[in-house]
Amino acid sequence: MVKVLQIRQQQYHLLHHPRHHPIYYFNFSFQPSSYNNKGQLLVLHFSSKSNQTLSISSTAAAVAKKNSSCCLITKMTSFVENPVEKKLKMNTCNHLRHVESMATLPSGAGKISHLNSVILGEDLASEENDLVFPSNHFSSQALVSSPEKYLEMYKRSIEDPAGFWSDIASTFYWKHQWNQPVFSENLDVTKGTINIEWFKGGITNICYNALDRNIDAGNGSKIALYWEGNEPDVDASLSYSQLLDKVCQLANYLKDIDVKKGDAVIIYLPMLMELPIAMLACARIGAVHSVVFAGFSAESLSQRIVDCKPKAVITCNAVRRGPKVINLKEIVDAALVESTKNGVSVDVCLTYENQSAMKREATKWQEGRDVWWQDIIPTYPTTCEVEWVDAEDPLFLLYTSGSTGKPKGVLHTTGGYMVYTATTFKYAFDYKPSDIYWCTADCGWITGHSYVTYGPLLNGASVIIFEGAPNYPDSGRCWDIVDKYKVTIFYTAPTLVRSLMRDGDEYVTRCSRKSLRVLGSVGEPINPSAWRWFFNVVGDSRCPISDTWWQTETGGFMITPLPGAWPQKPGSATFPFFGVLPVIVDEKGTEIEGECSGYLCVKNSWPGAFRTLYGDHERYETTYFKPFPGYYFSGDGCSRDKDGYHWLTGRVDDVINVSGHRIGTAEVESALVSHPKCAEAAVVGVEHEVKGQGIYAFVTLVEGVPYSEELRKELIVAVRKQIGAFAAPDKIHWAPGLPKTRSGKIMRRILRKIASKQLDELGDTSTLADPSVVDQLIELSDC
Numbered sequence: 001m002v003k004v005l006q007i008r009q010q011q012y013h014l015l016h017h018p019r020h021h022p023i024y025y026f027n028f029s030f031q032p033s034s035y036n037n038k039g040q041l042l043v044l045h046f047s048s049k050s051n052q053t054l055s056i057s058s059t060a061a062a063v064a065k066k067n068s069s070c071c072l073i074t075k076m077t078s079f080v081e082n083p084v085e086k087k088l089k090m091n092t093c094n095h096l097r098h099v100e101s102m103a104t105l106p107s108g109a110g111k112i113s114h115l116n117s118v119i120l121g122e123d124l125a126s127e128e129n130d131l132v133f134p135s136n137h138f139s140s141q142a143l144v145s146s147p148e149k150y151l152e153m154y155k156r157s158i159e160d161p162a163g164f165w166s167d168i169a170s171t172f173y174w175k176h177q178w179n180q181p182v183f184s185e186n187l188d189v190t191k192g193t194i195n196i197e198w199f200k201g202g203i204t205n206i207c208y209n210a211l212d213r214n215i216d217a218g219n220g221s222k223i224a225l226y227w228e229g230n231e232p233d234v235d236a237s238l239s240y241s242q243l244l245d246k247v248c249q250l251a252n253y254l255k256d257i258d259v260k261k262g263d264a265v266i267i268y269l270p271m272l273m274e275l276p277i278a279m280l281a282c283a284r285i286g287a288v289h290s291v292v293f294a295g296f297s298a299e300s301l302s303q304r305i306v307d308c309k310p311k312a313v314i315t316c317n318a319v320r321r322g323p324k325v326i327n328l329k330e331i332v333d334a335a336l337v338e339s340t341k342n343g344v345s346v347d348v349c350l351t352y353e354n355q356s357a358m359k360r361e362a363t364k365w366q367e368g369r370d371v372w373w374q375d376i377i378p379t380y381p382t383t384c385e386v387e388w389v390d391a392e393d394p395l396f397l398l399y400t401s402g403s404t405g406k407p408k409g410v411l412h413t414t415g416g417y418m419v420y421t422a423t424t425f426k427y428a429f430d431y432k433p434s435d436i437y438w439c440t441a442d443c444g445w446i447t448g449h450s451y452v453t454y455g456p457l458l459n460g461a462s463v464i465i466f467e468g469a470p471n472y473p474d475s476g477r478c479w480d481i482v483d484k485y486k487v488t489i490f491y492t493a494p495t496l497v498r499s500l501m502r503d504g505d506e507y508v509t510r511c512s513r514k515s516l517r518v519l520g521s522v523g524e525p526i527n528p529s530a531w532r533w534f535f536n537v538v539g540d541s542r543c544p545i546s547d548t549w550w551q552t553e554t555g556g557f558m559i560t561p562l563p564g565a566w567p568q569k570p571g572s573a574t575f576p577f578f579g580v581l582p583v584i585v586d587e588k589g590t591e592i593e594g595e596c597s598g599y600l601c602v603k604n605s606w607p608g609a610f611r612t613l614y615g616d617h618e619r620y621e622t623t624y625f626k627p628f629p630g631y632y633f634s635g636d637g638c639s640r641d642k643d644g645y646h647w648l649t650g651r652v653d654d655v656i657n658v659s660g661h662r663i664g665t666a667e668v669e670s671a672l673v674s675h676p677k678c679a680e681a682a683v684v685g686v687e688h689e690v691k692g693q694g695i696y697a698f699v700t701l702v703e704g705v706p707y708s709e710e711l712r713k714e715l716i717v718a719v720r721k722q723i724g725a726f727a728a729p730d731k732i733h734w735a736p737g738l739p740k741t742r743s744g745k746i747m748r749r750i751l752r753k754i755a756s757k758q759l760d761e762l763g764d765t766s767t768l769a770d771p772s773v774v775d776q777l778i779e780l781s782d783c
Helices: 094-104 136-141 147-159 161-169 206-219 240-256 274-284 298-308 328-341 373-379 415-428 446-458 477-485 494-503 528-538 617-624 665-673 709-722 748-755 772-779
Strands: 002-008 011-014 044-047 183-186 195-198 223-228 235-239 264-268 288-291 312-316 319-321 324-326 348-352 370-372 394-400 408-413 436-439 462-466 489-492 518-521 545-547 582-585 596-602 632-640 646-651 655-658 661-664 678-688 692-701 731-734
Touching (some): 161 183, 161 415, 195 415, 206 240, 223 240, 235 240, 240 274, 264 328, 288 298, 298 328, 298 394, 348 373, 394 446, 408 415, 462 477, 528 545, 582 632, 655 692, 661 665, 665 692, 678 748, 692 709, 748 772
Parallel strands (some): 264 288, 264 312, 288 394, 312 348, 436 489
Antiparallel strands (some): 002 044, 223 235, 394 408, 632 646
16 A cells, blocks of 8 residues: 655645555654755655655655554655645535545645644644544544545435435334425525425434333343432432333323423423433423523523423422532522513422432422422333324424523424434444443533433433532542543533643543543534643543534534544544535625635534524524525634634624523623613623633613722622523623714624733724723723
8 A cells, every 4th residue: 555645835645545544654854865956855655564664765764663553753844746646536526625635634734833743542732733643443443434434424415415314314213204305495595484304204202212212122221321419429320221210200290280292391400310301201292391501590591481381390409519509499489480470370390309409398389389209200100102293393492592682492303303413422422332421511501402311312322410510529520430430432511621621630640531432522612722631631642532513503513523534633623524514604605615714604404403493483594594595604603724624713693602601692781781780781702711701791880880899799690690600791891981883883893802902903993983982991901
């Protein structure tokens, strides 16, 4: 097997490898005889069977050092001319242009400082633009083991989406097969109502596929859920059979209180096993669950209750996170009082007694409405008939922040979501039946839906659910849990990575972590330094990182590495998942080719896509499809390098991503202005060392009210009360006035520059109604 290595302008290209394995790289030291009479280094030809030396032309000398998997280019000081034509470039259709460079992958790594490249299991990732290769051993056992395999599958998923997804869907249980065509779509608002349907007419049930199907396959005794309590010595587990029993008991109770197919149920629970149990119980009887993160305030919970009008609310009396006890039942009580004032009353509040946090005697109670879980649910039968639903029947509502201040009820349906989450989980984590999987996300967010509950269980995985805090009793808790359960796949947020990184390596290295084989990142772009720490320290330089990009709206991964398939670049989400056709457009909606930056859109539908915003299809179209007709607009900015790797640059609208939580600036502004002494507020996101983005609030006070530290605290408390602690501003910046255009529009671009202290990048301020406001804000920046 002949390989040609080209070095030009401090970039390297592997121009030809008929097979992906084995890939060998060498340490070169060059002698004067290595150069031709023009001072150029000659092309390197070598065979994969070469052992200790190789030749450069007939007279050149080089020394190579090879080990069992692959080696590292450490020094290259000149340039190579490439006499070999790139004959093997795949002739792809236009829709594969963004991955065409992968036909001869790696086609380059952008600018690589010192020409460093690292191999999993061999060397530390140290440079921001390093390429990190999977080891030969990992790739040989991976589900997608090479770029060629990926391209083959990806090409079919784009050219024949109906056939590709039908083949995968057929591995699930369907009471009745879906109709033809397999999918229908209209993503262009100029051509009518936006509509996406997959597998319509197919009758199935996601709970049946997650539990019954796995039990029927002989996995009833396999552990489905490991639960780790807040305290290190408190834990529990449920096998697939035991989990089904508990799901059926709750499902029977819900039916008994007249919860029917299509009815909504609000779930406001911490990370107890009862949370996925409640989700699955709703799905079993065709009810629509709406999980609300148990950190939202009573007012936020009330908004969601009013919007979806649930038949019941499921909660627990309290939760202990670290040393802190949070009275959840008290929050629910306040929310139900508020929702009743707004015309929506709920007759049943099913409450789980979380004894480690609060005894039932200390729990406030409303007779006739409140019911103790432990008193009633165990009395119901452990079998429950399945409610078979259409693939396009709703599965769940999940509210996400919007730039208007009103949360958006993202609606996902059953069939396409089931197929897509299961498939993305399987391939993005290279899932094996022996894996122990832990995602640190809460089920109150989409990650907990798709990659704690549905995706893993549909694959028959063993999943860890953690009630506590990652730094309790100390910052080594995560790695203690990894060792305790022999976790093989660890999926978390960059915020947590940065936080643990700040606490020091000693908490990581005191634990073995030898069981880990795949790491994952979710919620926001991970900065290269955090990526490298995650890879080098947590993963011992041997675990690929699935740095996933997706959204509440997409249902599952959209752009993600596939472990074992191709080299990674720290901080890049790499390439699109099967069936996803991402494009980058400019302000006019024109697709940009090749290396570029712009707005990230998707050109086609995919099975996991959300179908509407609950009760507001017009807002659905306006938010996601009107900005660029013919495309789904993600709201994110994206850069694509010359090799086709995607780099997410964050939100381009007025939504701030704090620790993976999307928070609308309008929501925070509304909470601030609710304070009687606040006249106006403008909120922007700024870079935050730990949280990714922090909340920076410019506040104009009522005339005559003096600035004070006490008032600053009151404003922060107002936000915590109305939205939740996670939305509290990191900085309150006093503002005599806000920079506005003559039409009254706040120039947030200027506020972002002031907040980020990029004062030399303020740009033209002449269009402002009062340009002097900018100088006043700068003067008050440290007050």
